[in-house]
Amino acid sequence: MMWILFALSAALYVLMFRYHVLLALISQASLRLTTRERPLRDFPRFTLLVPAHNEELGIAATLGSIHALDYPKTSFRVIVIADNCSDQTAKTARACGAEVFERFDDQHKSKGYALEYAIRKIQNESIPHPDAIVVIDADTRVDRKLLQAFGNRLLEGEEWLQAYYSVSNPDDSWRTQLMTYAFGLFNGIWLAGQDALGIGCSLRGNGMAFAWNALSRQPWRAYGLAEDLEFSWHLRVAGEKVRFVPEARVFGEIISGNEKASKAQRLRWEKGRAELKTAFRSSIRQMTAPPLRKWLLLSDLRMPPLSRWMIFTVLSWILSLSAMISADGNLLLLILAGIILALNSIALFYFALYLSLPFTKLHLPLKYLSALSKAPFYMVWKLMLLMSRTPAQWVRTERMNKGS
Numbered sequence: 001m002m003w004i005l006f007a008l009s010a011a012l013y014v015l016m017f018r019y020h021v022l023l024a025l026i027s028q029a030s031l032r033l034t035t036r037e038r039p040l041r042d043f044p045r046f047t048l049l050v051p052a053h054n055e056e057l058g059i060a061a062t063l064g065s066i067h068a069l070d071y072p073k074t075s076f077r078v079i080v081i082a083d084n085c086s087d088q089t090a091k092t093a094r095a096c097g098a099e100v101f102e103r104f105d106d107q108h109k110s111k112g113y114a115l116e117y118a119i120r121k122i123q124n125e126s127i128p129h130p131d132a133i134v135v136i137d138a139d140t141r142v143d144r145k146l147l148q149a150f151g152n153r154l155l156e157g158e159e160w161l162q163a164y165y166s167v168s169n170p171d172d173s174w175r176t177q178l179m180t181y182a183f184g185l186f187n188g189i190w191l192a193g194q195d196a197l198g199i200g201c202s203l204r205g206n207g208m209a210f211a212w213n214a215l216s217r218q219p220w221r222a223y224g225l226a227e228d229l230e231f232s233w234h235l236r237v238a239g240e241k242v243r244f245v246p247e248a249r250v251f252g253e254i255i256s257g258n259e260k261a262s263k264a265q266r267l268r269w270e271k272g273r274a275e276l277k278t279a280f281r282s283s284i285r286q287m288t289a290p291p292l293r294k295w296l297l298l299s300d301l302r303m304p305p306l307s308r309w310m311i312f313t314v315l316s317w318i319l320s321l322s323a324m325i326s327a328d329g330n331l332l333l334l335i336l337a338g339i340i341l342a343l344n345s346i347a348l349f350y351f352a353l354y355l356s357l358p359f360t361k362l363h364l365p366l367k368y369l370s371a372l373s374k375a376p377f378y379m380v381w382k383l384m385l386l387m388s389r390t391p392a393q394w395v396r397t398e399r400m401n402k403g404s
Contacts, residue, residue, distance in 0.1 A: 001326070002323050002326040002327060002328070002330070002333060003323075003333065005319050005320075005322050005323040005326065005337075006319070006320065006323040006333060006336060006337050006340070008316075008319050009315075009316045009317075009318075009319035009320035009323060009337070009340050009341075009344075010316075010320075010336075010340050012312050012313075012315060012316035012319070013313075013316045013320075013340050013343060013344060015312065016309060016312050016313055016316070016347075018295075018299045018302075019299065019303055019304065019309055020313070020343075020346075020347040020350075021299070022296065022299040022300065022303060023309070023347070023350055023351060023354060024346075024347070024350040025193070025197060025296075026189070026190060026193030026194070026197070026354065027189075027193065027350045027351075027353045027354040027357065028193075028350075029192070029193040029195075029196035029197050030189045030190075030192045030193040030196065030354075030357050030361060031357075031361070032192075032196050033189070033192040033196070033246060033357075033361045033362075034246075035246050035247040036152065036247060037145070037149070037247050038152060039148075040148055040151050040152060040155075041155065042151070042155060043071070043072050043075040043151060044075070044131035044132060044150075044151045044154045044155065045075050045076070045077075045128075045130045045131045045132075046071075046075065046076040046077070046130055046131065046132055046133070046134055046147055046150070046151075046209075047076070047077045047078075047079060047122060047130040047132075047133045047134070048066060048076060048077065048078045048079065048133070048134045048135075048136055049079055049081060049115060049118050049119075049133055049134070049135050049136070050062065050063070050066075050078065050079065050080045050081065050093075050098070050136050050137070050138055051081045051083055051111045051114045051115060051118075051135070051137070051138065052080050052081060052082055052083065052085070052089050052093070052138035053082075053083045053084055053085060053089075053114075053138075054085050054086060054087045054089060055085075055087075055089050055138040055139070056085075056087045056088040056089045056091075056092045058138065058139050058253070059080065059089055059092050059093050059096070059138055060092055060095075060096050061141070062136070062137075062138055062139065062140050062141070063078065063080070063093065063096040063097065063098050064096065065140070065141040065142050066078055066136065066142055067096075067097060068144060069142065069144055069146060069147055070144040070145055070147075070148065071147040071148060071151075075147075076147060077099065077130065078097070078098045078099065079098065079099045079100070079101055079118060079122075080093035080098045080099070080100050080101070080138075081100075081101050081103060081114045081115070081117065081118045082100050082101065082102045082103065083103050083109075083111075083113075083114040083117075084103065084104055084105065084106075084109055085102070090102050101117070101118050101121060103117050105117075108223070110223050110224075110227060111205070111227055112220070112222045112223035112224065112227035112230075112231075113223055115135065115220055115227075116220050116221070116223075119133065119215065119219075119220055129212050130212055131154060131211065131212055132150065132154055132209050132210060132211045132212055133209070133210055133212065133215070134146075134147070134150065134207075134208065134209045135205070135206070135207070135208045135209075135210075136206065136207065136250065137205065137206040137250075137252055139168075139252055139253040140168070140206055140207075140250050140251060140252045140253075141168045141250070141251045142207075142249075142250050142251070143248065143249040143250065143251075145247070145248075146163065146207070146248050146249065146250065149163070149245050149247040149248035150163075150209045150245065150248055153209075153243060153245055154209075154211060158211075158243045159210070159211035159213070159214035159240075160200075160203075160209075160210060160211070160214060160235060160240055160241065160242040160243065161208070161209040161210075161242070161243055161245050161248070162191060162201055162202070162203050162204055162207065162208055162209075162242055162243070162244055162245065163206075163207030163208075163209070163245055163248035163249055163250050164187060164188050164191075164207070164244075164245070164246050164248065164249045164250075164362070165183065165187040165204045165205075165206045165207050165249075165250050165251075165252060166180065166183050166184070166187065166188075166249060166250070166251050166252075167179055167180040167183055167251060167252065167253075167254050168251035168252060168253050168254075169253055169254060170368075172254075174371055174374050175254070175374075176254045177367075177368055177370070177371035178368075178371040178372070178374055178375065179254045180254075180364070180368055180371075181358060181364065181368045181369075181371055181372070184358030184362050184364045184368075185306075185354070185355070185357075185358055187204050188246065188358060188361075188362045189354065189357045189358060189361065189362070190202075191204075191244040192244055192246065192361070194244070194300065195242075195243055195244040197296060198241070198293075199236070199241075199293060199296050199297055199300065200232070200235065200236050200240065200241035200242045200243075201232075201242050201243065201244040202228075202229055202232045202242070202300075203228040203229065203231055203232040203242055204228055205226075205227070205228035206250050206252050207248065207249070207250035208228065209245075209248075214240070218234070218235060218238055218240060221234060222234065224275060224276075225271055225275065226273050226275075226276065229273060229276055230276060230279075233276060233279075233280045233283075233301070236284075236297060237280065237283045237284060237287060239287075239289070246362070276301070277301055277302055280301055281298070281301065281302075284297050284298050284301065285298070309351075310351065313344055313347055313348060313351070314348075316340065316344050317341060317344040317345065317348065320337045320338075320340040320341040320344060321337075321341055323337035323340075324337040324338055324341060
């Protein structure tokens with residue numbers, strides 16, 4: 001029995017080994033995260049694209065946030081893509097001072113198709129093209145210095161950019177508090193680690209900026225359930241690098257008080273990521289790139305949800321400790337189980353370091369630590385959700401009418 005305990009603990013450790021290494025590297029690299037706020041010496045021209053499907057209730061607030069940007073009004077253009085709308089989104093957006101591209105296509109319904117439509121339409125215009133486009137979701141508040149931060153990076157020659165995407169309604173419920181912390185990890189620290197390791201960070205859909213010349217080289221071609229991650233992997237396989245810009249910030253709404261909408265939103269995210277693991281595995285293996293870069297990219301692609309990683313790692317730790325306790329004088333077993341216990345302890349140390357970084361590097365208020373007490377319930381909810389049926393296509397997340 002004691003050897004069975006050891007064998008199980010060792011098997012679990014080997015199963016998670018590459019992810020232990022990746023998490024440790026991400027955590028170490030994220031310690032170098034710094035912001036680079038400084039005045040602009042020039043003002044690149046931006047076109048902001050706001051994909052919107054039936055967003056008449058919230059589009060005015062989003063556009064108001066965009067119009068308040070601390071950037072010359074003559075140096076940016078705002079276009080709302082009213083995509084298959086059956087409400088007053090287009091009329092409301094025009095009343096708020098935005099240009100509107102209206103699109104109707106019953107066969108191709110997704111944010112990815114809407115972005116492709118808008119980019120192609122801009123390409124065909126006779127007026128000068130922008131230096132870069134920025135994608136902002138229709139339920140978003142933007143930091144006033146967003147375009148300043150992007151502008152500085154463009155002037156330095158960076159072409160693919162991702163802002164720090166956080167939560168606009170962090171204190172609506174325990175779930176929004178927990179998601180604010182999770183976004184600090186997933187949309188902040190993880191991206192900072194990817195960037196510092198030189199493998200390029202993942203796009204997060206909201207707060208993306210693409211240099212126009214770069215889009216000419218690598219056109220938009222992502223239409224799935226997680227179009228942002230899909231396009232990031234296209235770029236990575238092509239040898240491009242997306243840079244993380246922590247000083248550029250956008251804040252999106254997390255659904256609170258609508259269980260059905262929350263499940264639909266999370267299911268689309270998780271199932272979309274799962275589909276990409278199959279789609280890009282062979283492409284990465286066929287890349288002409290250094291072995292370490294390919295190993296890092298494959299590990300990142302196949303990284304399981306942290307809830308699953310933690311369950312397996314803690315279970316391996318417990319089993320190795322149990323094997324040591326029951327060794328009963330068997331020196332070989334004691335040593336081998338002790339090695340697995342130590343290795344799991346190192347992995348858990350880096351996990352603890354990773355969990356602390358949103359507070360130390362992104363300055364997240366410590367009050368969000370209390371939301372971690374709900375994490376076990378959220379993990380169970382998420383694991384049950386992952387067993388649900390995959391959505392056949394993108395569907396808009398239903399939102400609560402805050403005025404009702």
